[in-house]
Amino acid sequence: MAVNDREGLDARLASIEGHIKGIRKMVQDDTYCVDVIKQTFAVERALQKFESELLRGHLSTCVPTGFKQGKNDKMIEELSDLFTLARK
Amino acid sequence: MAVNDREGLDARLASIEGHIKGIRKMVQDDTYCVDVIKQTFAVERALQKFESELLRGHLSTCVPTGFKQGKNDKMIEELSDLFTLARK
Amino acid sequence: MAVNDREGLDARLASIEGHIKGIRKMVQDDTYCVDVIKQTFAVERALQKFESELLRGHLSTCVPTGFKQGKNDKMIEELSDLFTLARK
Amino acid sequence: MAVNDREGLDARLASIEGHIKGIRKMVQDDTYCVDVIKQTFAVERALQKFESELLRGHLSTCVPTGFKQGKNDKMIEELSDLFTLARK
Numbered sequence: 001m002a003v004n005d006r007e008g009l010d011a012r013l014a015s016i017e018g019h020i021k022g023i024r025k026m027v028q029d030d031t032y033c034v035d036v037i038k039q040t041f042a043v044e045r046a047l048q049k050f051e052s053e054l055l056r057g058h059l060s061t062c063v064p065t066g067f068k069q070g071k072n073d074k075m076i077e078e079l080s081d082l083f084t085l086a087r088k
Numbered sequence: 089m090a091v092n093d094r095e096g097l098d099a100r101l102a103s104i105e106g107h108i109k110g111i112r113k114m115v116q117d118d119t120y121c122v123d124v125i126k127q128t129f130a131v132e133r134a135l136q137k138f139e140s141e142l143l144r145g146h147l148s149t150c151v152p153t154g155f156k157q158g159k160n161d162k163m164i165e166e167l168s169d170l171f172t173l174a175r176k
Numbered sequence: 177m178a179v180n181d182r183e184g185l186d187a188r189l190a191s192i193e194g195h196i197k198g199i200r201k202m203v204q205d206d207t208y209c210v211d212v213i214k215q216t217f218a219v220e221r222a223l224q225k226f227e228s229e230l231l232r233g234h235l236s237t238c239v240p241t242g243f244k245q246g247k248n249d250k251m252i253e254e255l256s257d258l259f260t261l262a263r264k
Numbered sequence: 265m266a267v268n269d270r271e272g273l274d275a276r277l278a279s280i281e282g283h284i285k286g287i288r289k290m291v292q293d294d295t296y297c298v299d300v301i302k303q304t305f306a307v308e309r310a311l312q313k314f315e316s317e318l319l320r321g322h323l324s325t326c327v328p329t330g331f332k333q334g335k336n337d338k339m340i341e342e343l344s345d346l347f348t349l350a351r352k
Binding site for chain 4: 182185186189190192193196197199200203204206208209210212213214216217219220221223224226227230231233234238254258261262264
């Protein structure tokens, strides 16, 4: 992982953790279901932004290094898997 | 929200919160990006199960009640919105 | 299916069919992969709009009728399934 | 595009085109909405398999070549974009 991103990535996750805590409170307070689901959708979008940032770092650092070191098959396999999993 | 589901729903969210904490630890420990992304994918799938359960409760209780009370437009609008948001 | 929507729904599908034909041409012409994938993403978005429109019709007509006829379980089961499938 | 894949990719698209034609017939025959939506979901899954195959070819051929030619920024930008678009 590109070390200089670590703090920003943790800040995103800390915000997501706080969001989940807020949704737990909504459930305990019997908030209307539709409003709760809209909040979990928002958490998913935040996770996707986190993943996009992480992947960009991976593509910029690990992938070109991996290709230089002849680890093409490993790099290709991993990225194919991520792309397929991203659609599920 | 159907009161009898509240505890099970909170248990799901508590588990998701713990999962996020674990991913923060992975980021702080410079875990390989691909392994981190696979964990956030797992969190998204857990959120989707939570949403499916919540929606099932909504369809079983709020929606038929809403139709009986003549709130058809509100029920239809909300479900259409949720379905559209679910695809994004 | 609400009959008055039939023509508009078919027009959407006709456009999607034409789009697929265009993508086949791109593949035969050895178009750059990234440009091809962007076009299939566009087809998926068009399919999702079609589904949203169809679901809105379903929620406005079949669902309230189903509830009036006491087919609650069937209506709830189908909508839960669609919502879950929509996430995959 | 890797030329040896072209025929298999076209066969996938031909099958998708036929599937769309079948769904148009369903709409014209006033098939129950839920059954129609399940078929368009199946088309989306088929498109996603097509995209996974195309992306695997891209990762195996264009991407390592691009890195060797020093086109890192272009390759990274494109893959990041595809990954982000894949989530929408």
